[in-house]
Structure formats: C-alpha cells, structure tokens
Amino acid sequence: MTVAERGRSLWADAWARLRANKAAMIGIAYLLLVALLCVLGPFLTPNSFSTIHKNYTRVAPSLSPYPTPEMIEPALADAIKRGRLDLAGWEQEGDRLILSVTSTREIDERVTRYVDRSDMFENTRVTELAPGGMTAKMETEVELKYFFFGTDSTGRDLLTRTLIAGRVSLAIGLLAGLVAVVIGVAYGAVAGFIGGKIDEVMMRIVDILYSLPFIFFVIMLVVFFGRNFVLMFIAVGAVMWLDMARIVRGQTLALRRQEFVQAAEALGVGRVGILIRHIVPNLLGPVVIYMTLLVPQVIILESFLSYLGLGVQEPMSSWGVLISQGAKNMPGANWMLFFPAFLLISTLFALNFIGDGLRDALDPKDR
Amino acid sequence: MARFVFRRLMIAIPTLFLIVSISFFLMRVAPGGPFDQEKKLNPVIKANLERLYQLDLPLWQQYLAYLKGLARGDFGPSFSRPEFTVAEILQSGLPVSIQLGALALALALVVGTLLGVIAALNQNRLADYAVIATATAGSTIPTFVIAPLFQLSFALSLKWFPVGGWNDGAFVNQVGPVLTLMLPQLAVVARLMRGSMIEAMRSHHIRTARALGLSDGSVIFRHALRGAVVPVISYAGPAAAALLTGSIIVETVFGIPGIGRYFVDAALNRDYTLVMGTVIVVAVFTIFFNLICDVLYAVVDPRVRYD
Numbered sequence: 001m002t003v004a005e006r007g008r009s010l011w012a013d014a015w016a017r018l019r020a021n022k023a024a025m026i027g028i029a030y031l032l033l034v035a036l037l038c039v040l041g042p043f044l045t046p047n048s049f050s051t052i053h054k055n056y057t058r059v060a061p062s063l064s065p066y067p068t069p070e071m072i073e074p075a076l077a078d079a080i081k082r083g084r085l086d087l088a089g090w091e092q093e094g095d096r097l098i099l100s101v102t103s104t105r106e107i108d109e110r111v112t113r114y115v116d117r118s119d120m121f122e123n124t125r126v127t128e129l130a131p132g133g134m135t136a137k138m139e140t141e142v143e144l145k146y147f148f149f150g151t152d153s154t155g156r157d158l159l160t161r162t163l164i165a166g167r168v169s170l171a172i173g174l175l176a177g178l179v180a181v182v183i184g185v186a187y188g189a190v191a192g193f194i195g196g197k198i199d200e201v202m203m204r205i206v207d208i209l210y211s212l213p214f215i216f217f218v219i220m221l222v223v224f225f226g227r228n229f230v231l232m233f234i235a236v237g238a239v240m241w242l243d244m245a246r247i248v249r250g251q252t253l254a255l256r257r258q259e260f261v262q263a264a265e266a267l268g269v270g271r272v273g274i275l276i277r278h279i280v281p282n283l284l285g286p287v288v289i290y291m292t293l294l295v296p297q298v299i300i301l302e303s304f305l306s307y308l309g310l311g312v313q314e315p316m317s318s319w320g321v322l323i324s325q326g327a328k329n330m331p332g333a334n335w336m337l338f339f340p341a342f343l344l345i346s347t348l349f350a351l352n353f354i355g356d357g358l359r360d361a362l363d364p365k366d367r
Numbered sequence: 368m369a370r371f372v373f374r375r376l377m378i379a380i381p382t383l384f385l386i387v388s389i390s391f392f393l394m395r396v397a398p399g400g401p402f403d404q405e406k407k408l409n410p411v412i413k414a415n416l417e418r419l420y421q422l423d424l425p426l427w428q429q430y431l432a433y434l435k436g437l438a439r440g441d442f443g444p445s446f447s448r449p450e451f452t453v454a455e456i457l458q459s460g461l462p463v464s465i466q467l468g469a470l471a472l473a474l475a476l477v478v479g480t481l482l483g484v485i486a487a488l489n490q491n492r493l494a495d496y497a498v499i500a501t502a503t504a505g506s507t508i509p510t511f512v513i514a515p516l517f518q519l520s521f522a523l524s525l526k527w528f529p530v531g532g533w534n535d536g537a538f539v540n541q542v543g544p545v546l547t548l549m550l551p552q553l554a555v556v557a558r559l560m561r562g563s564m565i566e567a568m569r570s571h572h573i574r575t576a577r578a579l580g581l582s583d584g585s586v587i588f589r590h591a592l593r594g595a596v597v598p599v600i601s602y603a604g605p606a607a608a609a610l611l612t613g614s615i616i617v618e619t620v621f622g623i624p625g626i627g628r629y630f631v632d633a634a635l636n637r638d639y640t641l642v643m644g645t646v647i648v649v650a651v652f653t654i655f656f657n658l659i660c661d662v663l664y665a666v667v668d669p670r671v672r673y674d
Contacts, residue, residue, distance in 0.1 A: 207382075208382060208385050208386065211392065212646070216390070216634065216646055216649075219631060219634045219635075220634065223397045224397040300509045303511070304509065304511060304616070307616070308615065310631075324512060326515070327511075328524060330518065331524070341512045344512065345507065345512065349503070352503060
C-alpha cells in the first residue's frame with residue numbers, strides 16, 4: 001500500500017486520530033507491557049510456575065526473601081525429626097546454620113539429605129562426628145527464595161503463575177478472536193453478497209444459534225472436544241463469530257449496491273473476485289473495531305470457563321483459574337485473588353480503551 | 368399489532384423445536400453418559416438403569432419419546448437427582464432466579480437510564496465522566512471478580528451482609544447477588560442511554576419543543592426520553608432473558624438455589640433431561656422477551672408499524 005505519500009488515506013488518517021487519543025495510547029503501551037512481561041517474565045522470575053514449595057504454602061507477598069527468621073526453627077526441627085535425630089541446639093552465622101544433633105543410634109552421614117529435602121536448606125554436610133557416632137555437628141546453608149506475589153495453597157510462586165496465566169489468557173484471546181473474525185467475516189460476507197434465499201437461510205441459522213443458550217453451547221463444545229488447549233480456541237472462537245457475521249453482512253449489503261461494485265460487475269469480474277478484491281477490504285474498518293472489542297470478551301469467556309473448571313488444566317493456568325483459586329482462599333490469602341484479578345481487569349481496561357480509540361479513529365461518520 | 372404478535376408466535380414454535388432438536392442431538396454426540404461415574408457401576412445395574420430411562424433405545428426413538436413427553440408438558444425424570452423430576456427441580460429453582468433477576472433488571476434499567484440521562488445532559492462535565500467511568504468499570508470487570516470482591520469487602524471485612532446462602536429470600540441475602548447481577552447490565556444501559564440521549568437532545572423536535580417554551584423537565588422527560596429509550600429497549604430483551612434465568616457465577620458464588628447453576632452441573636453429569644429443561648426455559652424466555660421488546664418499540668416509537 002502506498003499510504004505514506006498521500007498522508008490523508010483512511011489508515012494514515014485513522015492512525016493520526018488514534019495517536020491523539022491519550023487513553024488509547026496508554027492502553028496500547030500497557031497492553032504491550034503486559035504481553036512482554038507475560039512472554040518473557042517467566043524466564044526471569046526466580047521460581048518456576050509448577051515447582052511446589054511445600055514449606056511455603058500460602059506465604060504472603062514480600063520483597064524480602066524467605067524464609068523469615070521465625071520460620072527456620074520449626075522447619076529445622078521438622079527436618080531433623082524426619083531423619084530420626086534429636087536437635088540439641090543450633091546457631092546462625094550469616095546464611096549458615098550450625099546444628100548439633102544427637103541420636104540413639106549411630107549417625108549415618110547420608111542423613112543430611114533429610115535436611116536438604118526441605119525447601120529452606122541446601123548443601124548440608126556433617127562437619128564433626130563424635131566418636132561412637134551418637135552426636136554430630138552439621139552445617140547447612142539457608143536457601144533464600146523470593147516470592148514477590150506470595151505463593152498459592154500448594155506452595156507455587158504466584159508471580160510466575162500469574163505471568164504464565166497471562167500468556168494463556170492473552171493467547172486464547174488473540175487466537176480465538178482471530179478464529180471468530182475469520183469465520184464471521186467469511187460467513188457474513190458470503191451471506192450479504194449472495195443475498196436472496198441463501199442469505200435468508202444463512203441468517204436464520206445465525207438467529208437460531210443466537211437463541212441457543214450460549215453457555216450451554218460453549219460447555220457442550222468443551223465437553224465434546226475434551227479439555228484440550230488448542231481445541232478450546234476453536235470452541236470459543238466458533239461461538240463468538242455470530243455478532244461478527246451480522247455486522248459484516250449488514251456492511252456487505254450496503255457495499256454491494258455501491259457504484260464501484262457495479263462497475264466491477266460491468267467489467268466482468270467474477271463474484272469471488274469482487275468479494276475478495278472489493279468487498280472484504282472495505283470491511284476492514286468495522287472488522288478491526290469489532291475485533292478489539294471481541295478480544296476482551298474472549299478473554300472473559302476463557303477465564304469464565306476456567307473459573308468453572310472447564311478451561312485449561314493444572315499445572316497450566318489462566319487468570320480465570322487463579323481468580324477462582326483466589327476466591328476459594330479468601331480471606332486468609334487475599335493476594336491470591338488480588339494479583340490475577342488486577343492483571344485481568346487492567347488488561348481488559350486497556351483493550352477497551354484501544355477498542356474505543358479505534359472506533360473513534362475509524363468511524364467514517366465522525367469524519 | 369395482533370397479527371404481528373400472532374405471526375411471531377407462529378415463528379417461535381418452529382424455532383423452539385429446532386433449538387430442542389439441536390440441543391438434544393448435540394448433547395448426545397458428546398462422549399459419556401449419565402451413569403458413567405468415577406466409581407464404575409455394575410454393568411447389570413447400569414443396563415437396568417438405562418432400560419429404566421429408555422436410554423437403551425435407538426437415539427431417534429428416544430428423541431421422539433422426549434418430544435412426545437414435552438408435548439404433554441412432561442420434562443422427564445432427572446438422572447443426577449433421581450428423587451425429583453426435571454419439572455420439580457425447575458419449579459423450585461426458577462422462582463428464586465426470577466426474583467433476583469427481576470430485581471437486578473429493574474434496578475439496572477431505572478438507575479442505568481437515570482445515570483445515562485444525567486451524563487448526557489452534562490456532556491463532558493464531571494458528572495458525565497463519573498458515569499462513563501462507572502459504566503466502563505461495570506462492563507469491564509467480570510462477574511466472577513465482582514462477586515468474590517463483594518464477599519471479601521462487604522461480607523467478610525465489614526460484615527454488613529452474609530457471605531452467601533438464600534435463607535428463604537431474606538433481604539440481606541439478596542443484596543450481594545442482586546448488585547453483582549445488576550452492575551454489568553447497569554453499565555450497558557447507562558452507556559446506551561447516554562449515547563442516544565445526546566443524539567435526541569440535538570434533534571429537531573426537541574429544538575421545536577424548546578422554541579415553543581416548554582419547561583426543561585417536560586422537554587427531557589416527555590419528548591427526548593421517549594425516543595432515546597429505544598436502544599435500551601432492544602437491549603433489555605436479551606438482558607431480561609439472561610437475568611431471569613439465573614447466572615451460573617452468581618448462584619454458585621453466593622450459594623443461591625436458582626436454576627443457573629444447573630447449566631454446568633447438569634451438562635457435566637450428562638443429566639440429559641435436566642440440561643434440556645434448562646435449555647428450553649432459557650429459549651422460551653429469550654423468545655418471549657424479544658417479542659415483548661418488539662411490541663414495546665411500537666408503543667414507544669409511533670413510527671414503528673408492524674402491519
């Protein structure tokens with residue numbers, strides 16, 4: 001497209017209007033930031049999204065590392081007890097702990113693995129073994145862990161989980177949105193362009209699908225397809241295309257009577273040629289607007305399904321899954337609700353601002 | 368008008384029939400059955416159960432039998448709750464859903480219209496921005512976030528309302544569910560109303576009314592509002608159907624014994640008859656309220672004629 005030279009083409013014009021719209025630009029910047037964080041963030045965060053830290057279930061968000069001083073004693077006592085030893089005493093030197101242990105039997109050096117098994121300690125060694133092997137001194141290092149968003153009820157890092165969930169939610173939003181747009185545009189354009197009896201039948205089908213209870217339809221698709229990640233895109237996309245089909249059909253009906261279509265017909269361009277060359281490009285404006293409004297709807301739908309337990313399955317996650325787990329852990333662990341809910345809501349706001357901005361920018365009535 | 372209503376009712380019957388048929392077969396294509404639980408049933412017992420509910424017959428015979436039952440008003444027995452028939456389950460749940468939905472709908476329409484009008488009359492002023500902000504928040508924040516946040520703030524922290532439960536429809540038990548149901552609808556109504564009211568206030572007949580020296584109140588409420596309310600009416604139809612048939616989220620989060628929660632439970636349990644029952648209820652409500660909407664158009668806007 002030779003858009004740049006003319007400067008006043010539809011798209012250049014729309015872009016200029018969009019750039020003047022502060023809310024939309026902030027929305028775009030925020031969305032890019034969230035997308036970047038969700039895609040790259042999980043590689044940079046300290047903990048993996050699926051690692052279970054059984055010593056840190058439901059710990060509160062904190063900028064300082066875990067374990068806190070008062071968490072060490074019980075964990076230590078627990079680990080030593082698992083090794084069938086008795087803890088005679090311990091002291092802390094910086095990150096290292098010196099333990100004195102006693103036992104009624106001879107102490108095996110391999111007993112250190114019981115201490116290492118805890119999430120809090122690493123590199124445990126026996127430094128001194130008293131003659132007879134009934135008492136020993138052990139040295140271990142405190143393993144520092146950061147949970148900036150806290151952990152969930154199985155002890156997984158919520159920061160990484162929220163970002164991974166964001167990946168899933170955004171990906172489903174975009175892909176399923178795209179599926180809905182493709183089906184909707186194709187269906188609506190064909191119905192509107194062919195017209196007559198076929199149009200009538202095609203739109204009746206849409207009407208009937210409309211009056212099917214929407215949730216039931218989605219649930220049936222999910223149940224039918226199984227809880228398959230990829231197929232869920234299709235299930236969600238396949239349900240959301242109805243509005244798109246209606247909008248596109250209306251636009252196509254209007255376009256079909258325009259002179260340039262008649263001119264193309266007079267020149268002998270075939271139906272398919274007219275559809276692809278003349279109708280579809282002219283539909284782009286409303287389609288783009290509608291798609292930005294569709295993506296947040298799809299994200300909500302996916303989150304809704306996941307909230308009901310029909311969406312993505314563990315250990316994968318989406319914002320809906322996290323929100324439902326957060327709601328179940330109120331009021332003891334409110335951060336489990338707040339962080340995913342905040343990210344979901346702020347992303348939806350950003351998408352709405354972008355959608356509104358695009359509508360203002362592309363609306364020909366406003367020109 | 369009577370002819371129009373009659374014609375629409377005549378279309379409604381085949382539509383309903385199609386919905387029933389599509390749902391029936393769509394549901395049966397899905398793998399699994401009502402008696403495939405985690406704990407394997409004794410095959411003999413399973414076969415007996417299937418014979419009892421006629422699930423062993425060919426699908427088309429079951430379909431015809433179901434249609435025959437429907438024609439007599441018989442929705443069949445529930446598979447997952449064998450002590451009740453589907454009709455009994457719907458009868459006990461529907462009034463609860465309708466009560467909550469009707470309250471939410473009425474509040475959303477009245478408050479939403481009012482907010483929309485206020486915003487339109489104060490375009491680009493503080494009141495307008497406040498309404499737009501509320502509307503954006505209401506339509507953006509999903510119900511499954513609003514509901515737990517409500518519980519957390521007003522029920523668990525402030526202890527103004529119970530966390531959930533129905534308690535025979537006590538007022539305090541209804542506040543949370545009604546507010547949660549209402550907020551998204553209110554947002555859309557306020558938005559629609561604002562847009563159409565701004566347009567209405569610029570139209571010629573309003574200028575004429577003002578020129579004739581009518582008071583502000585008369586201009587706004589007798590002349591502008593009447594035309595401006597049309598988009599709200601067309602939105603209210605589907606919204607009414609959705610609200611009155613209950614919401615899955617609101618009913619599960621607040622523990623309300625309505626029919627909304629059966630959608631998911633029944634589909635997951637393959638309780639075919641209960642699923643069909645809820646589908647039919649929703650479809651009937653949708654068709655009915657769309658018809659009411661179309662009739663209301665003609666009442667509100669004299670330019671609309673159906674004959």
